[in-house]
Amino acid sequence: xxxxxxxxxxxxxxxxxxxxxxxxxxxxxxxxxxxxxxxxxxxxxxxxxxxxxxxxxxxxxxxxxxxxxxxxxxxxxxxxxxxxxxxxxxxxxxxxxxxxxxxxxxxxxxxxxxxxxxxxxxxxxxxxxxxxxxxxxxxxxxxxxxxxxxxxxxxxxxxxxxxxxxxxxxxxxxxxxxxxxxxxxxxxxxxxxxxxxxxxxxxxxxxxxxxxxxxxxxxxxxxxxxxxxxxxxxxxxxxxxxxxxxxxxxxxxxxxxxxxxxxxxxxxxxxxxxxxxxxxxxxxxxxxxxxxxxxxxxxxxxxxxxxxxxxxxxxxxx
Amino acid sequence: xxxxxxxxxxxxxxxxxxxxxxxxxxxxxxxxxxxxxxxxxxxxxxxxxxxxxxxxxxxxxxxxxxxxxxxxxxxxxxxxxxxxxxxxxxxxxxxxxxxxxxxxxxxxxxxxxxxxxxxxxxxxxxxxxxxxxxxxxxxxxxxxxxxxxxxxxxxxxxxxxxxxxxxxxxxxxxxxxxxxxxxxxxxxxxxxxxxxxxxxxxxxxxxxxxxxxxxxxxxxxxxxxxxxxxxxxxxxxxxxxxxxxxxxxxxxxxxxxxxxxxxxxxxxxxxxxxxxxxxxxxxxxxxxxxxxxxxxxxxxxxxxxxxxxxxxxxxxxx
Numbered sequence: 001x002x003x004x005x006x007x008x009x010x011x012x013x014x015x016x017x018x019x020x021x022x023x024x025x026x027x028x029x030x031x032x033x034x035x036x037x038x039x040x041x042x043x044x045x046x047x048x049x050x051x052x053x054x055x056x057x058x059x060x061x062x063x064x065x066x067x068x069x070x071x072x073x074x075x076x077x078x079x080x081x082x083x084x085x086x087x088x089x090x091x092x093x094x095x096x097x098x099x100x101x102x103x104x105x106x107x108x109x110x111x112x113x114x115x116x117x118x119x120x121x122x123x124x125x126x127x128x129x130x131x132x133x134x135x136x137x138x139x140x141x142x143x144x145x146x147x148x149x150x151x152x153x154x155x156x157x158x159x160x161x162x163x164x165x166x167x168x169x170x171x172x173x174x175x176x177x178x179x180x181x182x183x184x185x186x187x188x189x190x191x192x193x194x195x196x197x198x199x200x201x202x203x204x205x206x207x208x209x210x211x212x213x214x215x216x217x218x219x220x221x222x223x224x225x226x227x228x229x230x231x232x233x234x235x236x237x238x239x240x241x242x243x244x245x246x247x248x249x250x251x252x253x254x255x256x257x258x259x260x261x262x263x264x265x266x267x268x269x270x271x272x273x274x275x276x277x278x279x280x281x282x283x284x285x286x287x288x289x290x291x292x293x294x295x296x297x298x299x300x301x302x303x304x305x306x307x308x309x310x311x312x313x314x315x316x317x318x
Numbered sequence: 319x320x321x322x323x324x325x326x327x328x329x330x331x332x333x334x335x336x337x338x339x340x341x342x343x344x345x346x347x348x349x350x351x352x353x354x355x356x357x358x359x360x361x362x363x364x365x366x367x368x369x370x371x372x373x374x375x376x377x378x379x380x381x382x383x384x385x386x387x388x389x390x391x392x393x394x395x396x397x398x399x400x401x402x403x404x405x406x407x408x409x410x411x412x413x414x415x416x417x418x419x420x421x422x423x424x425x426x427x428x429x430x431x432x433x434x435x436x437x438x439x440x441x442x443x444x445x446x447x448x449x450x451x452x453x454x455x456x457x458x459x460x461x462x463x464x465x466x467x468x469x470x471x472x473x474x475x476x477x478x479x480x481x482x483x484x485x486x487x488x489x490x491x492x493x494x495x496x497x498x499x500x501x502x503x504x505x506x507x508x509x510x511x512x513x514x515x516x517x518x519x520x521x522x523x524x525x526x527x528x529x530x531x532x533x534x535x536x537x538x539x540x541x542x543x544x545x546x547x548x549x550x551x552x553x554x555x556x557x558x559x560x561x562x563x564x565x566x567x568x569x570x571x572x573x574x575x576x577x578x579x580x581x582x583x584x585x586x587x588x589x590x591x592x593x594x595x596x597x598x599x600x601x602x603x604x605x606x607x608x609x610x611x612x613x614x615x616x617x618x619x620x621x622x623x624x625x626x627x628x629x630x631x632x633x634x635x636x
Contacts, residue, residue: 051496051520054503059491106456111448130429131502134452135495138424141456142490145463149482157475164467164482172460173377177453178369184449185372202369 026308030073033093037072038064040094044147050139058128058136059143062101066119070241070313071096074211075218077306078230081299082219085154089218091147092163096211098144099171103207105137107180113267155218162217170210179203183269191270197239200272204245205238212237229295236292237310243285244314246271250278289314344626348391351411355390356382358412362465368457376446376454377461380419384437388559388631389414392529393536395624396548399617400537403472407536409465410481414529416462417489421525423455425498433581473536480535488528497521501587509588515557518590522563523556530555547613554610555628561603562632564589568596607632 024032041063050056072093079089108115108123109130116126125133147153148164155163169175179202186199212234216227249264250273264271272281293310296303342350359381368374390411397407426433426441427448434444443451465471466482473481487493497520504517530552534545567582568591582589590599611628614621 045491048491050491051493051516052491052499052503055491055496055499103456106452109449109452111452131427132499134424134427134429135499137456138421138459139491139495141459142486142495145482146486146490149479149486151479157479160479161467161469161475164463168460168464168467172464173363173366173368173370173373173457175369177457177460178373181370181373181450181453185370198369 026305026312029305030069030312033073033076034069036090037069037093037097040090041097044091044094044098044143048143048146054128054132055135055139058124058132059139061127062105062124062136062140063098065101065121067097067101068316069093069097071100071207071211073309074208074234074237075215077309078212078215078234079218080305081226081230081302082216082222084215084218084220088153088155089215091153092214092218095144095147095163096167096207096214098140098147099167099176100207102137102140102144103171103176103180105133105140109133112180112184113263115263159217163214166210166213166217170206175202175206175210176204179206186270188268189270191275193272193275196270196272196275200242201239204242205235207238208241209234209238226298229298233292233295233306233310236288236295237313240285240288240292241313243272243281243288244316246273247278247281247285248317249273285314344623344630347623348387348630351391351394352387354408355387355411355415358408359415362409362412362416362461366461366464372446372450373453373457376442376450377457379445380423380442380454380458381416383419383439385415385419386634387411387415389418389525389529391627392526392552392555393533395627396530396533396552397536398623399544399548399620400534400540402533402536402538406471406473407533409471410532410536413462413465413481414485414525414532416458416465417485417494418525420455420458420462421489421494421498423451423458427451430498430502431581431585477535481532484528484531484535488524493520493524493528494522497524504588506586507588509593511590511593514588514590514593518560519557522560523553525556526559527552527556544616547616551610551613551624551628554606554613555631558603558606558610559631561590561599561606562634564591565596565599565603566635567591603632 042060045056045059045063050059075093075096076089079092104118105124107113108118109125115123117123121127123133124136128136144167145164148160148167153160171177179199182199183203186195212230216222216230216234222230246264249271263269264274272284276284289310293307296306296310299306360378363374363377363381368377393411393414394407397410422436423442425431426436427443434441439445441451442454446454462485463482466478466485471478489495497517500517501521504513530548534540534548534552540548564582567589581587582592590602594602607628611625614624614628617624
């Protein structure tokens with residue numbers, strides 16, 4: 001049986017206050033995106049005729065386990081630059097988040113990072129078992145492409161295929177999965193900043209960049225030059241995200257972080273802090289952020305929300 | 319470094335004798351499809367800018383590990399009923415086979431079926447390690463959707479989205495993944511034929527049916543009534559495939575089968591043979607085959623190859 005809480009969410013239609021409202025402060029806006037994405041994720045599973053009750057429950061556990069929702073925020077902040085259809089942006093946000101969630105479930109497995117805690121809750125293989133964790137990951141992975149290929153998604157067929165193609169390139173063997181293989185290969189070895197840069201670009205950067213680029217596909221009125229600026233911004237914001245993650249792994253505590261802190265040191269994994277030192281890593285992150293924001297000059301004040309989000313990505317404490 | 323054999327394949331252009339040649343006998347035709355699919359699979363990886371050499375090698379190991387290639391055969395035999403573009407059919411065949419291969423890699427993991435042998439070769443987690451096996455599965459899964467969304471695939475955008483949607487529905491939580499969860503839940507329990515039927519329909523039947531339905535999307539000149547006949551045929555051939563697998567698990571030996579025989583009994587997994595008995599399971603398979611072939615009457619002799627393939631699926635010894 002589904003819990004009452006989930007039944008409530010499942011029956012709730014996707015109707016939230018408009019995110020494009022510029023009067024919301026950053027925190028209100030971020031909370032709004034988190035709620036919208038939570039609803040869209042649950043609705044996506046609700047629309048799916050899941051063939052096993054255990055699988056359905058475990059998928060719901062996975063998508064309701066929190067998370068910062070940085071990728072959906074990037075999709076929204078970028079798409080708001082160019083008159084998007086709100087339902088489309090919510091669906092696209094949910095689909096990229098599904099890929100992120102599946103990757104965390106597989107990364108946390110005992111044969112990989114072996115982590116018991118994620119967003120302050122038991123990881124899926126701890127809550128259920130390893131086999132279920134592998135299969136829930138596979139199911140969510142597939143569901144992302146299902147969501148982007150459906151007839152009910154109100155963008156053109158060519159836009160759907162662009163969204164699918166951006167996501168496959170960022171999340172497969174040209175991106176995230178390759179980054180994870182490189183990461184596992186670095187355990188117990190010394191590494192240079194340039195090797196780390198390549199690994200992080202694939203492991204985390206590719207999907208963060210994809211979020212901004214998918215937002216640009218949803219932003220129907222963006223001009224080609226503006227799309228190019230977003231693509232440049234996307235590439236750099238992807239790089240800075242992981243540098244900040246490494247700083248947090250070294251500085252924050254497990255409670256604030258919602259996942260095990262100091263893990264890289266414990267697991268003998270090189271990261272930007274061990275390669276560069278703490279202060280140089282912080283300076284590097286700040287310089288990258290400035291470089292990223294410079295690409296948004298073309299939008300003037302229209303990009304205020306995106307600039308706020310870039311600042312949050314660098315200054316966050318979790 | 320890639321081995322010489324792989325370098326040869328990678329440089330080889332995709333040019334094989336036409337499969338639509340009705341003068342080939344069944345064995346020649348099947349060998350032709352196997353070679354074409356092998357080439358298309360290797361080319362798909364070759365076209366991909368895989369971010370890690372270890373990942374690339376492991377992906378090549380996975381796609382060159384043999385297999386019957388029943389799904390590509392169904393795609394070809396159905397699409398040949400309606401003037402397909404040969405390059406399209408090869409790509410579509412490779413993409414559905416990628417999903418099948420990824421699912422076997424994950425199913426063979428120690429936390430699931432824990433099998434060391436597949437198609438007579440070491441399974442991926444034995445040859446490499448568990449983490450690599452999970453990630454290679456994820457990479458191949460993603461690559462399938464990448465292949466179907468690429469601009470170079472010469473079908474309309476709407477056909478590409480149909481192909482993607484048939485594949486997501488058959489392979490995710492509405493199909494194959496749900497079937498695997500149900501299958502794991504049956505271990506050590508007695509089951510009825512109707513419960514088994516549901517599980518098998520999802521676990522194996524859905525992807526076999528999808529192969530025939532994806533072939534129908536490639537068959538450009540098929541009429542709507544003919545598509546409906548293929549869809550009915552597809553649904554039944556998916557069911558019969560697993561009944562025959564269960565009979566083989568009980569009757570064949572490991573060498574002929576290329577995977578561990580008698581596994582269901584050893585693992586206390588109920589199957590059609592344990593639920594119905596050997597002879598009734600054989601009779602059931604034969605009746606289903608007749609029912610499936612009946613739906614092909616509308617094509618008269620044009621469906622000869624597809625009928626030969628349906629006979630092979632039921633009479634095969636491996």
